[in-house]
Amino acid sequence: MRARERERVGSSTLDPTRETTARSSAADGTHGVERQPGQMNATRLDEDFTSSVHVYEPHRNGLPRLRPYFKALWQRRPFAIEMSRASIRADNVNTFFGQIWLVLNPLLLACVYFLLLMIIRGRNNSFDENVVRFVHLCACLFVFHIFFAGCLRQGASSVVGGGKLLLNMSFPRLLLPLAEVRTAFFKFLPTLALFFVILLGFGRPLHWEAIMAPAFLLMLGLFGAGMAMIFATMQVYFRDIGNFLTYMIRMWLYLSPILWYPEMASDGLERIGIPPQVLHVNPLYSMLGGWSDLLVRGQIPAAEWWIAGTVWSIVAFVAGAVFFMSREREFAVRL
Amino acid sequence: MTTNSTSTADPAVSVENVSVSYRTTFEKVPTFRSAVRRLGRGQRVVHLVEALREVSFEVNHGTSIGIIGANGAGKSTLMRAIAGILPPSEGRIEVHGRVSTLLALGVGFNRKLSGRENVVLGGLAAGMTREELNERYEEIADFAELGEFIDMPMQTYSSGMSARLAFSVAVHLNPDILLIDEALSTGDAKFKQKAARKMREVAENAGTMFLVSHAMRSVKRLCNEALWLHKGQLMMQGDPTEVIAAYTKFLEVGEDAFSLEDM
Numbered sequence: 001m002r003a004r005e006r007e008r009v010g011s012s013t014l015d016p017t018r019e020t021t022a023r024s025s026a027a028d029g030t031h032g033v034e035r036q037p038g039q040m041n042a043t044r045l046d047e048d049f050t051s052s053v054h055v056y057e058p059h060r061n062g063l064p065r066l067r068p069y070f071k072a073l074w075q076r077r078p079f080a081i082e083m084s085r086a087s088i089r090a091d092n093v094n095t096f097f098g099q100i101w102l103v104l105n106p107l108l109l110a111c112v113y114f115l116l117l118m119i120i121r122g123r124n125n126s127f128d129e130n131v132v133r134f135v136h137l138c139a140c141l142f143v144f145h146i147f148f149a150g151c152l153r154q155g156a157s158s159v160v161g162g163g164k165l166l167l168n169m170s171f172p173r174l175l176l177p178l179a180e181v182r183t184a185f186f187k188f189l190p191t192l193a194l195f196f197v198i199l200l201g202f203g204r205p206l207h208w209e210a211i212m213a214p215a216f217l218l219m220l221g222l223f224g225a226g227m228a229m230i231f232a233t234m235q236v237y238f239r240d241i242g243n244f245l246t247y248m249i250r251m252w253l254y255l256s257p258i259l260w261y262p263e264m265a266s267d268g269l270e271r272i273g274i275p276p277q278v279l280h281v282n283p284l285y286s287m288l289g290g291w292s293d294l295l296v297r298g299q300i301p302a303a304e305w306w307i308a309g310t311v312w313s314i315v316a317f318v319a320g321a322v323f324f325m326s327r328e329r330e331f332a333v334r335l
Numbered sequence: 336m337t338t339n340s341t342s343t344a345d346p347a348v349s350v351e352n353v354s355v356s357y358r359t360t361f362e363k364v365p366t367f368r369s370a371v372r373r374l375g376r377g378q379r380v381v382h383l384v385e386a387l388r389e390v391s392f393e394v395n396h397g398t399s400i401g402i403i404g405a406n407g408a409g410k411s412t413l414m415r416a417i418a419g420i421l422p423p424s425e426g427r428i429e430v431h432g433r434v435s436t437l438l439a440l441g442v443g444f445n446r447k448l449s450g451r452e453n454v455v456l457g458g459l460a461a462g463m464t465r466e467e468l469n470e471r472y473e474e475i476a477d478f479a480e481l482g483e484f485i486d487m488p489m490q491t492y493s494s495g496m497s498a499r500l501a502f503s504v505a506v507h508l509n510p511d512i513l514l515i516d517e518a519l520s521t522g523d524a525k526f527k528q529k530a531a532r533k534m535r536e537v538a539e540n541a542g543t544m545f546l547v548s549h550a551m552r553s554v555k556r557l558c559n560e561a562l563w564l565h566k567g568q569l570m571m572q573g574d575p576t577e578v579i580a581a582y583t584k585f586l587e588v589g590e591d592a593f594s595l596e597d598m
């Protein structure tokens with residue numbers, strides 16, 4: 001009964017088990033029927049979506065089979081929702097002041113940046129122009145700082161922070177960064193309310209075009225999710241990516257139309273003979289610009305902005321998901 | 336019981352020539368900074384640990400199988416490979432049925448969240464629905480016997496307390512295949528007895544159970560098959576009494592020495 005004998009037994013049983021997955025899942029199905037109903041509770045859900053047969057084979061940096069993966073992902077979405085809820089709850093434990101801080105923090109930040117703008121640009125503008133500038137700043141800063149940067153920062157640490165859960169449970173890992181995208185979105189919602197308070201408080205009109213703004217928010221969300229997946233993967237290999245990310249977010253803030261208006265950059269470029277379309281190299285140029293144009297000015301952005309934003313967000317989302325999924329089997333070993 | 340009719344054609348778990356290796360570097364934590372520094376000095380040393388080597392076996396539905404072996408033999412690695420957490424580097428693993436894992440201590444728990452939140456998260460991650468969880472939550476909490484600690488952050492738990500909660504979640508998921516890896520070693524005597532009773536119940540309900548343990552007596556009591564791993568290789572599979580006898584002989588220690596630290 002030593003190793004040699006076991007090997008012989010192993011190889012003799014090798015052929016009958018090397019049946020196709022379809023056949024063995026059918027066999028398992030009949031097996032399941034024979035069992036008492038009480039036992040089936042746990043598997044019923046799985047069988048609705050995927051077969052209860054799991055085959056694990058080496059796949060080096062390859063993608064998992066996509067259909068079962070996305071089915072499992074869809075099926076486990078309550079987990080992502082609960083994960084995100086738990087982290088929101090953990091974040092504002094002392095509920096009332098926690099909520100206040102969620103709103104106060106971005107407001108103070110907006111004030112700091114506005115002060116900076118006043119110092120740099122001078123105060124020779126009219127009051128009305130300053131109001132528009134402040135409202136534009138709030139529109140873009142809140143969505144950038146709370147939503148987009150939140151996706152990046154929390155998404156990046158989602159996998160490494162998953163720790164024991166990753167080591168001891170098997171589930172589609174993509175749920176972790178996606179849960180953080182949801183968290184960032186729900187943290188952003190109160191600041192969106194704050195934005196409308198500011199908008200109306202300064203007597204600015206609410207344009208009907210604002211109903212199109214969610215399209216740009218969606219683009220930003222997809223783009224942020226893609227970035228979250230990429231940085232979550234990178235953090236497994238480079239634990240200090242968070243330090244680097246801080247600078248990146250700061251630079252991205254300055255390079256995006258938050259502290260300035262989109263047309264300032266395009267006019268400047270046109271004057272020196274460079275086509276302003278170059279600005280779409282920065283995905284946030286169209287996304288934030290379109291968001292603010294619709295909300296603050298009630299202008300419908302040009303077609304190229306819609307196209308640039310859509311293309312960027314889809315490319316980032318797909319690339320991020322592919323990168324993440326091709327690496328996720330390695331996470332358990334690397335943590 | 337359907338084990339006999341399906342045993343040969345349709346095992347619960349079949350492992351074919353599976354090897355698992357870990358690639359490790361001597362860096363404690365991989366960082367971007369050290370990667371940049373390394374650029375100047377050339378290649379880093381990658382150490383390949385072969386945790387499992389060409390392991391093949393089959394386990395039928397309804398079997399409770401004990402896995403024994405020395406520290407570092409690859410027992411935990413095997414459990415992770417069967418649970419689908421670690422991909423095999425060679426070979427193929429086929430698992431029929433839903434797996435519930437109870438691997439090592441601490442299990443899948445976020446220590447900042449309360450016991451209750453962790454139970455919900457663990458259940459959802461394992462693919463339970465919310466209704467199932469609501470139905471079974473009380474049962475899980477009762478079995479763990481944590482009292483009001485269930486609503487405290489898990490940072491405040493002792494290791495035995497988190498082990499109890501973990502065990503309770505794992506057995507109440509109604510798994511087809513239950514994987515238990517030394518999760519009971521810190522439970523107190525009373526809980527161990529209760530857990531042993533529960534495990535026998537799972538085993539009797541035609542569930543398949545893998546039990547990794549250094550306690551030979553519990554393997555003998557709870558398992559009807561045993562598997563001995565040594566340095567990543569399968570040494571023997573068979574009747575628990577025989578396998579344990581061979582293992583202890585191999586260690587050149589009498590069985591008495593093991594009964595001391597039983598379970």
Ligand SMILES: Nc1ncnc2c1ncn2[C@@H]1O[C@H](COP(=O)(O)OP(=O)(O)OP(=O)(O)O)[C@@H](O)[C@H]1O
Nearest residue numbers: 333357359384386405406407408409410411412413
């Ligand atoms: N994350 C890891 N990175 C690198 N090597 C690892 C890792 N985890 C385990 N190993 C190696 O794999 C081998 C098997 O480890 P494993 O944890 O499976 O042993 P075990 O049988 O569970 O031991 P124990 O009885 O102590 O729990 C060991 O040689 C160990 O050094």
Ligand SMILES: [Mg+2]
Nearest residue numbers: 410411412516
């Ligand atoms: Mg172990």
